[in-house]
Amino acid sequence: MNSPDAALGTSPVWLPANQPLQFYAGGSGIVALRGAGNARLDHGPEDWVASTTTRFGQPTDGLTRLDDGQWLRDAVRLHPENWLGRSHATSFGADPAVLVKLLDAGQRLPVHCHPSNEFARAHMNSHYGKTEAWIVVGTPADGGQVHIGFTGDVSASTVADWVAEQDTAAMLSALNPVTVRAGDTVFVPAGLPHAIGAGVFIVELQQPTDLSVTLEWKDFLDSEAGGHLGFGFDVVLGCVDRSGWDAGRLASIVRHTEDAGPVTDLLGPDAAAFFRAQRIRGGAALDPSFSVLVVLDGSGTLSTGQNSVPLRKGDTYVLPHRAGESIVDGDVTAIRCLPPEVPQ
Template identity: 60%
Template sequence: MSSDNEPVALPANQPRQFYRGGPAIAALRDADVAENGPEDWVASITTQFGAEEAGLSRLPDGRLLRDAVTADPVAWLGPEHVAEFGADTALLVKLLDAGQRLPVHCHPSNDFAARHFGCRHGKTEAWVVIGTSGPEPTVYLGFREDVSPEVVAGWVSGQDSAAMLAALNPVRVSPGDAVFVPAGVPHAIGEGVFIVELQQPTDFSITLEWQGFLAGPEAGHLGLGYDRALACVERRAQAVDDLVRRTRALTGESVDLLVPGAAPFFRADRLHVSGTAALEPSFAVLVVLEGAGTIGPVALRRGSTVVVPHAAGEVVVTGDVVAVRCRPPRVSSLGS
C-alpha cells in the first residue's frame, strides 16, 4: 500500500465522454489514445453526474483516492482545510483536449447547487491552456451584451446554435493563457484547445446547446427542466479582460496563473525548476509539461500527473521541470 505521507504518481483516468478528443493527452503522456478519452480526471474524488464510480481516481495500490482521503483527511488535506471542508479536496483537476468545439453551457453557483442538488459546491472553473492546434484556437466566454431571460429561453427551446455562439465573447488563446470561468457564465471551448482545468469538485453542467451533442434535452438540464435550470445562467455582459491572464512571457520559479477572482475557489501556478525547489506543505496536483526530475521519491517526466498530500510537508522538486501546480483555496480566502 502506498504511503499517504508522500507524493504519488497517478495513472490515467479517462471516463467516457460525449465529444471527441484525446490525442493531445496521449502525446503529452507518450501513451496510446484512449477511446472517447478527451478528459483525464486527475486526483478526482468526484463522480460523473449520476454515476456511482466513473470519474474517481485510483491510487497505484488500487484504493480509490476518495476512500484514502476519507480514511485520513488530515494527512491528505491538512488540519485547517479539514476544519473547513472535511474530507473533501474542494478541487477537481482535469486534462481536457477538445477534438471538436464543445457545446455552449454553464455551471451552477454554490447557492444554486445547494438549493437544487444538496451540494455545497457549484462549478466555478478555470482553464490553463497548455497546447493548441489549428489556425484559430478560440474559447467563448460570457455574453457580449446583457441578454434577457426570454431571449436565452428562446435560443434553448429553438436550439439556435448560431445565435448562442454569436452572443458570446470569442477569445483567441495560446499556451500560457489562463481563463477564469465563474459559475453561471456561459462558455464553450473551441476545437484544438488543450487545457489543464481546475474546478470545484462537481459534474454539474447546464447544456444550453444540446442538439448535436447530447442524446436529448433531458441530458442538458440535470433533471431540473430548462424553466428552472436556466435561472443559473449569468445573463449580464462579461468583461473578458477581467477573466483572462496571459502568462506565457512570465518567468520565475513560480508564476501565478489565475486572475484574483479565482482565489476563493482554487490556486494554480506554473513551476519552473532548474536544480531544486522546496514547495510549502499543501494538498496539490502537479501536471508536468516539460523536463524530468523528481518530487520527493517520485520520478517526474513530461506527462506525469502527481498528487501531493499535505503530510508530505515541504516537499522538494529536483531536476529541470516545468509543471502546473493546482491547489484548493487557502482557507483564509473563503468568503472573500
Template identity: 50%
Template sequence: MIAPVYLGSNQPPDRFYRGGEKIRALRGTAAPGDRVPEDWIASTTTLFGEPETGLSRLPDGRRLVDAVTADPGAWLGPEHVAVWGADTKLLVKLLDAGQRLPVHLHPARPFVQEYLERRHGKAEAWYILDGGEVHLGFKRDVDRAELDAWVAGQDVEAMLGAMHRLEVAPGDSVFVPPGLPHAIGAGVFIVEVQEPEDLSILLEWKGFAIDGEAEGHLGLGFGTALVAADLRGWPADGIRQLVIRQGLGAGTLADLSRKYFRAERLDVSGSTTLDAGFSVLVVVDGAGTLEPANAPASPLAKGDTLAVPFTAGSLAVTGQLSLVCCRPPLPSEGA
C-alpha cells in the same frame, strides 16, 4: 508520513464529444478511442448521476476518496480539515477538445444548494497547453425569453454571435465563474482546475452525441436550470480580467479564482521548493526529480500526474521542467 502518489490515467469512457489524442501524447499512454477527451486527476468526484465513474484510484487499488476520508489530516492538513473536513475542495482534469465543445454553463453554489442539495457549485479555470478559440460570456444583456428561444430552437449561430470570442495561446489561463456561458474551441488542450462537482447545463447539443433535451438540465428541466445562467452583458475589459496572458507562479490564474482554488505554473531550471500542503501536480514538459522533506527523491517526467498529501512536507523539485501545481483555496480565503 504519506509520500506523493503517482496516478495513472482516469478517463471516463464514451463522452459526448471527441478527444483524447493529446492526452495520449502527453502521457505516453492513456485510454484508446476518440471519445475519451478528459482525464480526471486525483478525483474524489463522480460523473453526475454515476456512483463510481470518475473516482481516482491509488496504485494499491484504493479509491483516493476513501484514503482521504480515512485520514483527512494527513492528506489535507489540520487547518483545511478544521474548515472543510475531508472535502478536498478540488478537481483537476486534462481536457482535449477534439471538437468544439457546446455552449454550456455551470451553476453557482447557491443554486445547487437550493435545487440539487450539493456542496459545491462549479467554478473552473483553464491553463492552456495548446491554444485556439474560446467563447466566454455574452457581449450584451440577454433576455431570458431570448435565451429560452435559442435553446429550444438550437440557434447556435445566435448564441455564439452574442458571446465574446477570444484567442488563447499556450501559457495563458482563463477563469470561468459559475453561471458564465462558455465554449472551448476545437484543438484547445488544457489543464482544468475546478470545484469538485460534475454539473453542466447545456445551451447547445445539436450535432453532439447527447440528448440535450433529456440530459442537458441536471434533471431540473430547462425552466429551472436556466435560472443559473449569467445573462449579463460583460464588457470587454471585464472579460479581460478573467484571462491571464503567460502567467507564472502566483499570477498564473486571475485573482478572482482564489476563493475557489489555486493553481500556478512553475518553470524549473535548476531547483525550486514547493510549500507543504495538499496539491495535484501535472508535469507538462521536461524532466527532473521530486524530493519530499523526509523521503527519497523520485523521477518526474512529462505527462506525470501526482497527488501530494500534506504530510509529505515541502518538496524540492530539480531539473529542467514545467509543471502546474493545483491546490484547494486557503482556509482563510475559500468560499
C-alpha cells in the same frame, strides 16, 4: 509503482490516466503528453487527475483508483489530516474541494455554463457549484478559439427561446470569440456561458462537481434531459449569467502570465476562494499542501523529506499535505493545482 502504503497519504503518488467516457471527441493531446501506453483516444478527452468526484448521477465513474484498488476518495476520508492538513480538513471536511482535469477538445464543445454554490444548494442538492479555470497548454498553430460571455445583456426569454429552438447560430454569435494560446489562463465564474473550440488543450481546475447546464444539447447529448440534468430548463436557466461582457470585463478573466521565477501564480486572488494554480520550474520550493502536479515538459525530480520521485513529461502526481515541504530540481515545467485557500 508506488509504495504499498500510498493510500495513507504520506508521500507523493504517481497516477495513471483516468479517462471516463465522454459525449465528445478528443484525447490526442492527452496521448501526446502522457504517452500512448497511458491514455486512450476513443472519446477520452478528459483525464480526471486525483479525482474524488464522480460524473453526474454515477456512483464511482470519474473517481481515481490507487494501486491497492482503493478509491482515492475513500483514502482521503480515512486519513483526512494526512492528505489535506488539519486546517483544510477543519474548513472543508475530508474533501480536497477541487477537481483537476486534462481536457483535450477534439471538437467544439457545446455552449454551456455551471451553477454557483448558492444556486446548486438551492436547486440541485449540491454543496458546491462549479466555478472553473483553464490553463491553456496547447492550441492549433494559429491559436485556439473559445467563446466566453454574452457580448451584451440578453433577456431571460431570449435565452429560453434559443434553448427551446436549439438555435446554435444565435447562441454562438451572442458570445465573445476569444483567441487563446499556450500560457494563457481563463477564469470562468459560475454562470458564465462558454464553449471551448476544437484543438484547445487545457489543464482545468474546477469545483468538485459535474454540474453542467448544456444550453446547446442537440447533436451533443442523447436527450434534452441531459441538458438540464433532470431539473428542467425552467429551473436551471436561472443560473445563466445573462449580462454583457465587454473587453474590459473579459480582460479581468483572460490573462497571460510571464514567468516570475521558479514558482509563478497563474490565477490570481479572484480564484483563490475556489482553487489556486502555479507554474513550477526547477528550483521551486513547495510548501506542504494537498496538490496535483502535472508535468508539461522536461525532466527532473521532486524531493520531500523522505522521498525523491522522478518527474517526466506527462507524469501526474497527487501530493498529500503530510509529505511536507518539497523541492523541484531539473529542467522541468509543471502545473501545480491546489485547493482553495482556507478561510481566515
